[in-house]
Amino acid sequence: MKVSIQTINYINQHYGCSKQINNVDDIIKKIGSQLGEVEGVEDWGHYYEGIVVARVVSCQKHPNADKLHVCLIDDGGATKDVARDKDGYVEVVCGAPNVKEGMTVAWLPPGVTVPSTISKDPFVLGSREIRGVVSNGMLASPAELNISNNHDGILEIDEDEVGKELKKPGTAFKKLYGLDDVVIDIENKMFTHRPDCFGILGVARELAGIQNLKFVSPKWYTKGENVSTGNSLPIEVKVEDKSLVPRFIAVSMSDIQVMPSPIWLQSFLTRVGIKPINNIVDLTNYYMQLTGQPLHAYDYDKVAKLSGSKPTLIARQATKGDKVALLNGKTIEFETPTILISTDKQAIGVGGIMGGSETEVDEGTKNIILECGNFDMYNIRRTSMKYGLFTDAVTRFTKGQSIYQNDRVLKKIVADISVDYGGKVASEIFDIRPELPSQSKVKLNSDFVNKRLGSNLSSQDMKELLENVEFAVMNKGDDLIIDPPFWRTDIEIPEDVVEEIGRLYGYDRIKPVLPKRDTSPSMLDDMLEVKTAIRDIVSASGANEVLTYSFVHGDLLAKVGQDSEMAFKLSNAISPDLQYYRLSLLPSLLDKIHGNTKAGHSEFAIFEINKSFCKDLLDDEGLPVEEERVAFVFTADDKVALEKYAGAPYYQAQRYLVHLLDGLGISAVFEPATKYTPKLNVSKAAFAPFEPKRAAIIKDSEGEFIGELGEFSAGVKRNLKLPEFTAGFELDISQLLKLSNSNNYVPLSRFPSSEQDISLQVDKNVSYEIVFNVVMEQLLIASEEHGYRFKLTPVDIYCPEKTSNKNVTLRVKLTHNDRTLVTEEVNSLMNQIAEFSNKKIDANRL
């Protein structure tokens, strides 16, 4: 919301709060702390620095150019360092068709920047020769002065408008027309619930309030102007849908003379970002800027031509085939429930949003119809979004303008048009509205307010703060009855009044005090703790934690063989990369490998702790289950893989997995994935990227599912340009949380331990685990019997060439709590193991 400080000062000079804003910086600070964020400050007075009022003393045709004139101007000697003739006049060449002797103009002396160029490509004037005649600076058009778009000729300063005093040559130009203005832009979002603050009047009132000053609104706004009616231009006014158009007022006026607005008004509109059109349109925009209430003016005769027997305005919902040629040059076909303004024959405008070009007020207009309506904010928003129509009126109507102000604003503009432009009211004022409900009063007491603010204000203090912004307040003891003014549609509950009092009083005056609470500790979040543990373990083993998007492109799903049908699909993403919620984390990690490899990282491990989503899984509330996952990938390029790692990358990923699970106190078993057929779609998706012959299903020792581990299928590697030596895993964190066990401490023995290796030859197809378990089983039996403690670790797995054998070497470390073990005892245990292995799995001890 752009706010002109000059206009606020004008308001305060005539009614308002009788205090001028002299120090803009101070008021900006005050707005910042008590009203909302100031997004921008534009010092318009600065643009006009150095420009002076001058009189054209003589005006001759340029000797060498048909369209140019050579002028001598009188600036009252106000400008220093400029070449003058003996009479003290300055020579300026001017190309404007309207330049003439005796005219009072705005002169831009050398050294001044042309205002219209300041924000683009600043053009600084000098003294330069134009076809052999020196021109000192220039005489400027309204467009060059950033007053309007008018570039037809130079600005003529009219005594009727500025007065005799300011018209004198040498006057600083910025003193005219309210140009010495600062426009501050207050963030709109702050005013989402404050329709009144979309008018400068509302902001002025608010500024008075936060300065602890009493504000008085103009009479025409509080009481309303008296306007007589007429009957020379009859109109018919109807509202078909009263729920979407709660109030609709229209009146016709005759004898209108359409012309450009006075310069001050054109300049004002330009400063707040509105293009001046003509006196009638500009005036509707001015009152919208002032009060927040949008208005619209129609050309009466154009409406008459498009109506049946009588010029008619109907506010109704669009029906099939309703097209409107809009003021922005577009023609749009509208659908219900858009509210159109229509004659009895055709639609001519979009209610509360934009007028139509067929009935626009232009230079030829003699008679007008003025409309001042109130439109349902939700419907305005829907229509605006649907057709991409964003106008100043939309901005205001979507905040919910007060239904009580339409008649007041309409009558004021009618009065102005009568006084300023001779217009005559030519019909009755049609006011189609429901019985206006009286606004509800809010009751509360000072304790309620103080308890919520942490303040210590009396009910009298509160009454005064509220009365400053024109609330009617009755207080009795601590009790307050608050009657909000008609423009405050946002005050409904006592908390709204708390906000009002707090803001007007100033939150910075309230001393911060911490809440009191007992000393009981806050509970830890187990899930957060286990995630932190995972992060610490994996990152401490040289892996890098990444975060990738929760949304993926459909291509990525296809590349890893996941079924996009199972993924939640986004319906409105701006970016084409965001199509689906991801089904698992690994594909996103795999997608990050190629880029890093290309960036020169020959070997790395990345992991992510995040969530996945699948249509299969909904919770009790009908919301998708968010699966907590950790995914990990290890990769090395061919060179590093060849130099550093023997065998399959599977084992490298497994090494990390075991390290992680160890850290969490979980022991895992690995089942070959070749026989794995996932039942749920979510499991199918998680398993999709893996190559079943080189992947395992991870379970804990009790058979609880933990996740998948392995290498990726050839297609996945090809599609994602993965190095051959790549493998990874993805685990279900809720399972890890359930299974983790931090206590696996074993007391130390006082006696030395004894170590011996045992090598067992088995058939190639017997898995390592079977051999390991057989040995383990014997060790457990022996320990039970003799009280050993032991540790069993792999030493080697060897397949001699051209045989179908596999030699597995394991190291047994034995300890006893009460004695030192002798070699014979260990030997005998080894023999026992060998014998048992032979029996069980046909193993031969080597």
Add this chain to the structure above:
Amino acid sequence: MSYKNQRVADVADLLKERLSSLDDKKQILRAVELKALFAELPNMPADERASFGKDINKLKQELENYINVSADSRVLVDQIDVTAPFDINSPVQMRPRLLSAEHGSSHPLMSELKKVVDIFGRMGFVHMDSRQIDDEYHMFDSLNFPSGHPARDDYDTFLTTDGFVAPAHVSVMQNRLQKKYAVNLNEGKPIAVVYTGRTFRNEDVDARHEHTFYQVEISYIDKDINTSNLVATFKTFLEEYYQQDLDIRIQPFYFPFTEPSFEMALSCPFCKKKGCHVCSQSGWIELLGCGMINPNVMKMGGIDTDNFTGFAGGLGLDRLVMMKYGIEDVRHFESGKLDFLRQFS
């Protein structure tokens, strides 16, 4: 995969269905339906041709992706012994091993999240994880956004075709935490929760804007809780976080779910208010949105608003981390670039 042309989309569905029944998946590329699409191309009106051609190529690429994925069943892959700790015949020095710890790193957003949660934890707040997929009720209705209210537009939410919402703020947890911890109030204890998580805004990405980011928010509800408590709580948190005394400035704001609402700024901890590039020479950093929880929100959460009041407020984690390290581009966070990640420990 989405196709602009319905013709192509229909063929895509048909072929994908057939793909599952084919032994040699490559045959799908020779399907008559696909050839027919290509054959139509030359006869199309020029203005439709480009988009149609693009769609066909897209379909072909998609099918090739599927073939690549499923081609493996025909490639001979050696079975490995997944139960073993390392591969057969591997020399000791070339067996699997962990990388050097010095390469490792935690993601800076996650380290910081933990740090922030820990501080609030010490201040008595329990942690809740926020959702990444939610419904309109928790995103808007339960937070006092009337249906169709223009304020909803400020949130640029992603929607799914099933009507779910990607939360644009972790405030989606407010209704849940109020219901979950309402029992505290009966026991004379406050509701004090810090909730964190990933949030989303459907907007274009550039160096300063991400569609994916992290938020931290707190709620505190008890008897006689007021704005002065709100300011003091956040001030205490920020001073603990930055390990220095700070000035706090609050500015009125508007959120449907708090009344009154504020934006909170802190004096710049990097230059002690002298003005630096972090605070754009202003000496102040706007960081928090906060306010007294709107009674309508608490009523929906089952809280007795006659007896209890509360405040809530939150901040963006990405911004906190960017300021801390001087990170110039928010897109680095989700880039997965090791050159970025390895700068953190």
